Amino acid sequence: MAFQKANISRQQYEIYEALEEEMDRNSSHESVAPIYFPQELARTETLQKDLEHFYGQDWREMIVVPTATLRYAQRLREIGSENPEYLVAHAYTRYLGDLSGGQVLGRVTQKSLGLKNGEGLAFFSFPGVSSPNLFKQLYRSRMNSIELTEKQREGLLEEAVRAFELNIQVFEELQNLAKILEKNELRQRHKTHNLQTPDVKGNQSSAFSSSSTTSSSLTSTSQLLRMLLGVGLALALGIGIDLSEKIKTVTKEVHVRANGTELMQAFQRGNITLMQYKIYEALEEELDRNSSHESVAPIYFPQELARTETLQKDLEHFYGQDWREMMVVPAATLRYAQRLREIGSENPEYLVAHAYTRYLGDLSGGQVLSRVPQRSLGLKNGEGLAFFCFPAISSPNLFKQLYRSRMNSIELTEKQREGVLEEAVRAFKFNIQVFEELQNLVKILEKNELRQRHKTHNLQTPDVKGNQSSAFTSSSPTSSSLTSTSLLLRMLLGVGFALALGMGLYVF
Template sequence: LKKKKKKNQQQKTDLSEQIKAATKDNHVRAENTQLMLSYQKGEITLVQYKVLLCSLYEIYRALEDEMDRNASHPAVAPIYFPQELSRVESLESDLEHFFGSEWRKRVIVPAATQRYGQRLRQIGRENPELLVAHAYTRYLGDLSGGQVLGKITQKSLGLSSKEGLSFFYFPSVSSPNRFKQLYRSRMNSIELTEKEKAAVLEEAVQAFELNIQVRDLRMNFSVQALTKNDTKNCSTHKDRSPAAVLPSSPIVQFTVGLCVALATIGVGMYAL
């Protein structure tokens, strides 16, 4: 009984457990959106998936640039697993599959996604220990739900193979469950001051909110035009006022929300 009590007390002080506790309300909000339910029902189109890949690419490029740059930082080094976890190369492969060899000219970056990327780059420069919160919620979410979501997406889009779905799979991770245990153990070993730990917990909450903002804000391009041209003539848009660019319609709002759908679903599964 004493050993069990000691173990429970230890878990309460673990950073991974504290993050789960701190983001509990945000977690519930993310799981109970109509968008979440719609995606799980398989209500996704190819155009919407292409838009999603664009947003994921921007977020992961920022995160992994900063993880690479701070790889030797005491708070980042223990959880730095580029071979096992990096998503940028997979996303580039998926983008090339759907957009063609000149996909870089066609990538669309919504304003809210830009803000997310800017936040990641800011903390990478100023407070690298805060990257722990974003890396944990993102990567463990992807690892938990990747294969399931990959199958849902393949079925929804009617794809005959897994081409264009590289993002969902982690070929260098033989056992997701064992790897997640290792990751949590490494993260819990990071030495942080009480002030730094409090900041990491606050940043974890912010990570959820940034995703929700991406879902709620409109994109800086016309979804109708994107659908008409099958994304062939899309280009990166600067951070202009969305309200001046797009009409307010359910189609627009749904597609904007889809940009973060997988992020939200993945984050919602990171505790598994």
């Protein structure tokens, strides 16, 4: 809501001023120089221009900069002096968001404030950038060319996280200030209303004029604060960024929900999945069928990414040729596969959302994820781990850059773009339903195992001659069968869950 009211930000000005002064000061630094584009990207002067349009030359004096904003600016000054390479993280998270979201955010601001002729919208304009998409490709290419030590790289990634945390603190503080001022407005309006009573001669109470001035002042200040909330918040949270980054953003809430389940524990036991096989089978058949579609073709890499055959191989290793007959596929998995078939026929561009959330998670997390089932199941020589291997990809990082570049080059209408983002959220929700259903099946089978073991234990009583009861022999196979089935189900929980939650997702 705060964003929809449109916001130009003194707080954002303070942050950009600090960032850009440090970028200028370190412009020849080996890590900063490749991504130093002051003529194309700098926002300080545009924010000045917009703030002057709305609030006049004295806009700086209208509001005290909150503590969180000062902390953010201080952090930028600090790394500019001590670790200039960390500026790359802040520049990336801000400028590419600004550049990608300029037109969208500008329209929202223009509409909500009734602005005309581009006045008050300088922040959203990039006259030095003729093609945002080409410029972003150049920026990423320059950024990926920066040579860093492992320690510097880790520090840079940590700084990117810190940048988002600092932004959240800034906007939470601003939100609180806006709420306080709005409460003051309501009190003042109530007071004004009570004082607007005619005297005996029918004149308004003289108190009205003074209270009206106060009310107007409060309204103006509160409006400014609401203005302060949006642009930077939108940038910090990823509003208006690349399609690949937007998908990460819109699915964040679902990530959090999924992380709240107990499925992570199941993954740690190590899992290969029939359910995931059914989902990948549907996805890859639809990608194959739509391989020449204008939205699918750029991200169609069957030789490099396809997982159906690797899942087949792993399942056959664990459970033999008849693994398909061991289980009935649950309803949630069937619904997921059905959805993939549906969009493959009606909206092939939506397949991009499912392919992105799965394959780049698979690729990024392969080595890390493979160690979990390898350790928990005692696997050797790579047997049962085909799902995690991508032999056709020599450099996962370079491939992900290529994939992202291809994905961001896809031309979509605004309606299609919104549909792809909604589909990404739907994909995560489908995954959660699949694994919640599997989790319930695991619990049921484990209860059955406990009952069977208890029954077996009771029947394992020696006869008069000291021999075991014959009932043990018959019950043992049943117990073994239940254990095997439950093991399979536990195996079924993890790989796809890890992928659905974005385990191993890249940062840049």
